[in-house]
Amino acid sequence: AQKVTQAQTEISVVEKEDVTLDCVYETRDTTYYLFWYKQPPSGELVFLIRRNSFDEQNEISGRYSWNFQKSTSSFNFTITASQVVDSAVYFCALSEAKGSQGNLIFGKGTKLSVKP
Amino acid sequence: AAGVIQSPRHLIKEKRETATLKCYPIPRHDTVYWYQQGPGQDPQFLISFYEKMQSDKGSIPDRFSAQQFSDYHSELNMSSLELGDSALYFCASSLVGQGVGGYTFGSGTRLTVV
Numbered sequence: 001a002q003k004v005t006q007a008q009t010e011i012s013v014v015e016k017e018d019v020t021l022d023c024v025y026e027t028r029d030t031t032y033y034l035f036w037y038k039q040p041p042s043g044e045l046v047f048l049i050r051r052n053s054f055d056e057q058n059e060i061s062g063r064y065s066w067n068f069q070k071s072t073s074s075f076n077f078t079i080t081a082s083q084v085v086d087s088a089v090y091f092c093a094l095s096e097a098k099g100s101q102g103n104l105i106f107g108k109g110t111k112l113s114v115k116p
Numbered sequence: 117a118a119g120v121i122q123s124p125r126h127l128i129k130e131k132r133e134t135a136t137l138k139c140y141p142i143p144r145h146d147t148v149y150w151y152q153q154g155p156g157q158d159p160q161f162l163i164s165f166y167e168k169m170q171s172d173k174g175s176i177p178d179r180f181s182a183q184q185f186s187d188y189h190s191e192l193n194m195s196s197l198e199l200g201d202s203a204l205y206f207c208a209s210s211l212v213g214q215g216v217g218g219y220t221f222g223s224g225t226r227l228t229v230v
Contacts, residue, residue: 035219043204045159045221091158103149103161103172104219 002027004094006107013082014115021077021110023092029053034068034075035093035104045091051075082114118142120209120222128228129197137192137225141209147171148190149219150182151206159206165190197229 003026013019025034036048049059051068059066063080079086089111093104121140129135141148147166151159161174165184176182179197184190194201208221 037221043226044223045206047219047221103164103174104151104159105161106158108158 002094002096002105004092004105004107006090006092006110008110009108010111010113012113012115015084016081017114018078018080019082019112019114021079021090021092021112023075023077023107025073025075025092025094027094027096029096031096033095033102035095036066036075036077037091037093037106038088039091039109040088048077048090079112082112084114084116087112087114120207120220122205122207122222122225124225125223126226126228128230130230131197131199133197133229135194135197135227137194137205137207137227139190139192139207139209139222141188141190141207142211142220145209145211145220146188147210148184148188149208149210150176150190150192151208153204153206153224154200155203157203162192194227199229202227202229 005024007022011019032053034051038046038048049066056068056070065078067076089109091109092107095102095104120142123138127135139148149164150162152162153159162176163182164172168184180194182192204224204226206221206224208219210219
């Protein structure tokens with residue numbers, strides 16, 4: 001069965017601190033996709049990244065970076081030099097590739113509060 | 117670029133009433149997904165359609181039904197509403213061939229049942 005675990009329910013940091021959000025997943029499939037979404041207080045789901053199971057290359061996008069390690073079934077997300085605008089709930093999600101269609105299984109989310 | 121359009125953005129209904137949520141996918145996207153997100157919860161998959169046929173089903177109550185029309189827009193119909201149906205309802209669309217997760221989410225419909 002598929003499962004996504006975000007052990008950190010809430011994290012509070014002061015602006016300019018670095019913060020890492022943890023994500024551990026479970027799946028029996030060899031082909032799958034992992035995602036991170038940001039949900040600000042306004043409620044929309046903002047896509048951040050998608051990674052397929054065959055691509056373990058880490059990725060950096062501005063202040064955001066992702067560390068994908070299949071050996072530990074983890075897909076962690078780091079924000080460098082956090083800003084108040086980063087305050088949001090962050091969801092990690094998993095999808096198994098079923099003929100290029102599939103629904104997302106979300107973790108419970110991590111609420112990040114960045115204080116000035 | 118065109119996004120996934122959901123209407124209405126907000127909806128207030130009384131218990132036992134019926135609600136219809138609409139979703140207009142990105143043009144040429146052939147798959148539509150519906151998710152329900154309760155207060156403080158993660159989004160839960162309800163149902164999906166591929167080329168106007170139901171392709172997968174999640175934790176959708178029997179009181180809910182959905183369909184995808186010939187123009188690819190989709191509607192989620194909810195009857196005999198209960199207080200617990202109050203949630204944010206998201207629609208997402210994708211195109212087979214882009215691989216899983218060419219997902220684009222709409223801004224959601226916030227349903228409040230009073």
